[in-house]
Amino acid sequence: MPATPAVPDGKRxxxxxxxxxxxxxxxxxxxxMRGAYGASDATRERVLRAAEEIGYRPDTRARxxxxxxxxxxxxxxxxxxxxxxxxxxxxxxxxxxxxYQVALSAVAPSRGERQxxxxxxxxxxxxxxxxxxxxxxARLAELGAQxxxxxxxxxxxxxxxxxxxxxxxxxxxxRQAVEHLVALGHRAIVHIDGGRAPGAADRRRGYRTAMNxxxxxxxxxxxxxxxxxxxxxxxxxxxxxxxxxxSAVLAFNDRCATGVLDTFLRAGVTVxxxxxxxxFDDTRLARLAHIDLTxxxxxxxxxxxxxxxxxxxxxxxxxxxxxxxxIPPRLVVRGTTAPPGGAGRG
Amino acid sequence: MPATPAVPDGKRxxxxxxxxxxxxxxxxxxxxMRGAYGASDATRERVLRAAEEIGYRPDTRARxxxxxxxxxxxxxxxxxxxxxxxxxxxxxxxxxxxxYQVALSAVAPSRGERQxxxxxxxxxxxxxxxxxxxxxxARLAELGAQxxxxxxxxxxxxxxxxxxxxxxxxxxxxRQAVEHLVALGHRAIVHIDGGRAPGAADRRRGYRTAMNxxxxxxxxxxxxxxxxxxxxxxxxxxxxxxxxxxSAVLAFNDRCATGVLDTFLRAGVTVxxxxxxxxFDDTRLARLAHIDLTxxxxxxxxxxxxxxxxxxxxxxxxxxxxxxxxIPPRLVVRGTTAPPGGAGRG
DNA sequence: CCCACCGTCTAGAACGTTCTAGATGCTCCG
DNA sequence: CGGAGCATCTAGAACGTTCTAGACGGTGGG
Numbered sequence: 001m002p003a004t005p006a007v008p009d010g011k012r013x014x015x016x017x018x019x020x021x022x023x024x025x026x027x028x029x030x031x032x033m034r035g036a037y038g039a040s041d042a043t044r045e046r047v048l049r050a051a052e053e054i055g056y057r058p059d060t061r062a063r064x065x066x067x068x069x070x071x072x073x074x075x076x077x078x079x080x081x082x083x084x085x086x087x088x089x090x091x092x093x094x095x096x097x098x099x100y101q102v103a104l105s106a107v108a109p110s111r112g113e114r115q116x117x118x119x120x121x122x123x124x125x126x127x128x129x130x131x132x133x134x135x136x137x138a139r140l141a142e143l144g145a146q147x148x149x150x151x152x153x154x155x156x157x158x159x160x161x162x163x164x165x166x167x168x169x170x171x172x173x174x175r176q177a178v179e180h181l182v183a184l185g186h187r188a189i190v191h192i193d194g195g196r197a198p199g200a201a202d203r204r205r206g207y208r209t210a211m212n213x214x215x216x217x218x219x220x221x222x223x224x225x226x227x228x229x230x231x232x233x234x235x236x237x238x239x240x241x242x243x244x245x246x247s248a249v250l251a252f253n254d255r256c257a258t259g260v261l262d263t264f265l266r267a268g269v270t271v272x273x274x275x276x277x278x279x280f281d282d283t284r285l286a287r288l289a290h291i292d293l294t295x296x297x298x299x300x301x302x303x304x305x306x307x308x309x310x311x312x313x314x315x316x317x318x319x320x321x322x323x324x325x326x327i328p329p330r331l332v333v334r335g336t337t338a339p340p341g342g343a344g345r346g
Numbered sequence: 347m348p349a350t351p352a353v354p355d356g357k358r359x360x361x362x363x364x365x366x367x368x369x370x371x372x373x374x375x376x377x378x379m380r381g382a383y384g385a386s387d388a389t390r391e392r393v394l395r396a397a398e399e400i401g402y403r404p405d406t407r408a409r410x411x412x413x414x415x416x417x418x419x420x421x422x423x424x425x426x427x428x429x430x431x432x433x434x435x436x437x438x439x440x441x442x443x444x445x446y447q448v449a450l451s452a453v454a455p456s457r458g459e460r461q462x463x464x465x466x467x468x469x470x471x472x473x474x475x476x477x478x479x480x481x482x483x484a485r486l487a488e489l490g491a492q493x494x495x496x497x498x499x500x501x502x503x504x505x506x507x508x509x510x511x512x513x514x515x516x517x518x519x520x521r522q523a524v525e526h527l528v529a530l531g532h533r534a535i536v537h538i539d540g541g542r543a544p545g546a547a548d549r550r551r552g553y554r555t556a557m558n559x560x561x562x563x564x565x566x567x568x569x570x571x572x573x574x575x576x577x578x579x580x581x582x583x584x585x586x587x588x589x590x591x592x593s594a595v596l597a598f599n600d601r602c603a604t605g606v607l608d609t610f611l612r613a614g615v616t617v618x619x620x621x622x623x624x625x626f627d628d629t630r631l632a633r634l635a636h637i638d639l640t641x642x643x644x645x646x647x648x649x650x651x652x653x654x655x656x657x658x659x660x661x662x663x664x665x666x667x668x669x670x671x672x673i674p675p676r677l678v679v680r681g682t683t684a685p686p687g688g689a690g691r692g
Numbered sequence: 693c694c695c696a697c698c699g700t701c702t703a704g705a706a707c708g709t710t711c712t713a714g715a716t717g718c719t720c721c722g
Numbered sequence: 723c724g725g726a727g728c729a730t731c732t733a734g735a736a737c738g739t740t741c742t743a744g745a746c747g748g749t750g751g752g
Contacts, residue, residue: 012492014708025732030710040730055492060468061407062708065737079431089425093456101465104450110439119447122406146358229634262635288575289608290636360738371702376740386700408738411707 013056022050033058060101064124071100073311074125076116076133079106081227082283083253083298084131087152090304091129098312117143127311130154132198148314150307154198155324164310165324166303170199173296173329174206177250177278180294180331182214184339186248186276189216192225192235192260194252203280207250225252232259240267247275247340254279254286254295261291261336272338282332292335299327359402368396379404410470417446419657420471422462422479425452427573428629429599429644430477433498436650437475444658463489473657476500478544494660496653500544501670510656511670512649516545517552519642519675523596523624524556526640526677530685532594532622533562538571538581538606540598549626553596571598578605586613593686594622600629600641607637607682618684628678638681645673 015033019026024043031038032047039047050056064070073095077084088104095102103123105116113135120128127148133140137156143149144162151165159165174191181189191207194200204222211220223235232251236259239245251257257279264271271277279286282297306325313320361379365372370389377384378393385393396402410416419441423430434450441448449469451462459481466474473494479486483502489495490508497511505511520537527535537553540546550568557566569581578597582605585591597603603625610617617623625632628643652671659666 016708026708027710027733028731030708031731034710036710038730043730057464057467059411059470059708061470062411062737063710065405065408065411065739066708066710067737068710079435085425085431088452089454089456092452092454096456104452106434106438106450108435108438110435110442118403121403124405124407229630258634258636265635284575285631288604288637289611290604291634362738372738373702373704373740374700376738377701380740382740384700389700405738408707409740411709412738412740413707414740 012059013051013054014059015056017054018047018051018056021054022047070124070126072103072123072125073100073308074103074105074117074120074123074128075131076105076107076113076120076128077131079108081132081255082285083153083281083300086283086300087131087304087307090301091308093301094305094308098308100308100312121146126315129307129311134196134198148311150311151198152303152307155202159322159324161322162314164307164314164320166307166310167199167324167326168298168303168329169326170202170329171206171209173280173298173331174203174250175210176329176331177280177294177296178207178210178214180333181248181250181276181278181337182210182216184248184276184337186340187216188219188244188246189248189250190221190223190239190246191250192223192232192252192256194256195224195226195231197227197252200252203252219246221246225256227253227255229255229259229262232256233263234259236260236263240264240269245275248278248337249275250278250280252280254281254283254293257293257295257336258285258291261293271336276337276340278337286332286334294334294337295332296329297332298329302327358405359397359400360405361402363400364393364397364402367400368393416470416472418449418469418471419446419654420449420451420463420466420469420474421477422451422453422459422466422474423477425454427478427601428631429499429627429646432629432646433477433650433653436647437654439647440651440654444654446654446658467492472661475653475657480542480544494657496657497544498649498653501548505668505670507668508660510653510660510666512653512656513545513670513672514644514649514675515672516548516675517555519626519644519677520549520552520596521556522675522677523626523640523642524553524560526679527594527596527622527624527683528556528560528562530594530622530683532686534565534590534592535562535594535596536567536569536585536592537596538569538578538598538602540602541570541572541577543573543598546598549598565592567592571602573599573601575601575605575608578602579609580605582606582609586610586615591615591621594624594683596624596626598626600625600627600632600639603639603641603682604631604637607639618682622683622686624683632678632680640680640683641678642675643678644675648673 015026015029019029028039029047032044075091077088092102103120103125105120107113107116129150132153133151140163141160144160149163151163153167155167156165193204208220225231225235249260251260257277260277261271279293279295282295285291286293286295361372361375365375374385375393378390421437423434438448449466449471451466453459453462475496478499479497486509487506490506495509497509499513501513502511539550554566571577571581595606597606603623606623607617615621625639625641628641631637632639632641
């Protein structure tokens, strides 16, 4: 005679089913499932066996509903930005050992930041980690008033209460790039910027300051760009049309830089012989031999770790000092930069 | 005198708070918030205003706990695969208009497929959409017995009950690639495969069949590869060491193909003059001018739409016929293929 | 004038879990 | 022998929502 399944029809097994099968109370099963104190080894084993047998799986939502803490970190990211997806990997790696779960909410063409964040809040995330948020600062302040918020890669001055900032020293990164180009002998260095994108203002400023410091104030030139390949390509087309072209370009990020490279290549302008190009982010893309892009690397694991750390510290009620966490970037020299006039590549 | 906030301290507002403020019952507020039938226009407006004023936000988890349906689709994807992230965008676009929410669970170095799926099930997803799952078929069958499962890009023969398959005609794609190369005059065409990756077996078979059909059985050669750049690079290094090299390479996917291109480029082997290369997926990467990769495009929006459609159909209890949904791919000819011996590029 | 019916609203029980408060029985100590 | 103290276990109330059943007043047909 086959044992009657303890679980009715299509319903999924609950604590009560396990309890019935193991012959104990629901509360005790809860204790065992959580690994909490208060059950003998013998019953513990018996309960676990019963749970295993009927395929019990705890219901996160019911669990969170009851307990005051949800231990859930909400992460908003852009699916198309390798920089973001790499950060997400780091966030998983940092959050799970600390006993926090991660809820992802992507920004996509059909799904704005507002929608992405609303979903996270409705899911009861205790804190928000926003990767490169582009909403107005006022909106971030509003969110910060509700839950701890960590803004990654987006500077806020001053940071509203409840909002932490973790970012690379974007100005410093731009400075390193300019120093490198100047050391190679470049003077006409143009910056294709990121417009209103997070970090863009700092990179612009870093570029300007470095240029001025080297007495190149006359050569300062910022071209409107953006964070996609298309934005880079558009700016590059402007440069192509010019009589004496600049000898070097500092792009807002790697995607933008590949758009620039792409356009130059199609137009027969050789890089770095005729013009040098520098990116920002050091994505996997930049490392490929065809692209082999000189770029400014951000310390992604460290940024992820810090972002999670700040969020958790706030949740644990630690009295985190207000202020930004700024992480130094590092220039990675590859094949798209060379002295002007073309000593050339390889 | 400032109005006393209807909501105590740090707690977030609930239906009860809204009800108290609007002077109606909790049940009525629930009706209004859901937009359900059973409230007059006057009270409806009054309740909505009260909710707005105290910043009420429904609690998804409590909502799901109570109602039998969760209207939640769980999606497992790989953060590093542009093919997956593009699909996720399509899935959002298809699911939300149909009234379903999407829960994302990423596979990362620190987080295997088992863990990713467990998280989705614990969150009460009604159906699972798995992008390129690599777990054993038995495991998928086991999952299919619990909830509707859609396996995207991974073939299963036979598909276990409860498991739908949506995929490109991988064999057909490989065939198109071979046809193209043969038409250009190639004979020694080698395939760098995807090992045990989803779709790899079909692409291998399509390659073999097409080669045989053209009387090139003697030239059939499958080199072990994989789905990352590194896998492609490794295989390319093997080829570089050989005396007469093949004249064309069909790589498992675009990432693998870029690894191949990369290695050839660094070794001074010109593409397509000395050797032609074809990828698979038509990622944004392939379209960049430096790479300009001939590749097999998959119809991503259609795949996403179909995957969501099948999941929802199963949930709605429609009697979906078992069987795969196979979508034809399309070869995109770009700059990495040319006749052998080098009439060359540009 | 009665009753059925409709639109509007409400009380209270679910959902699956955790938490609080306490019950039970055992051991150990004076 | 009488508690105190401990380990183990349990009943029942929460959590914030939806659902079921029904209450209430007004209207209209016979």
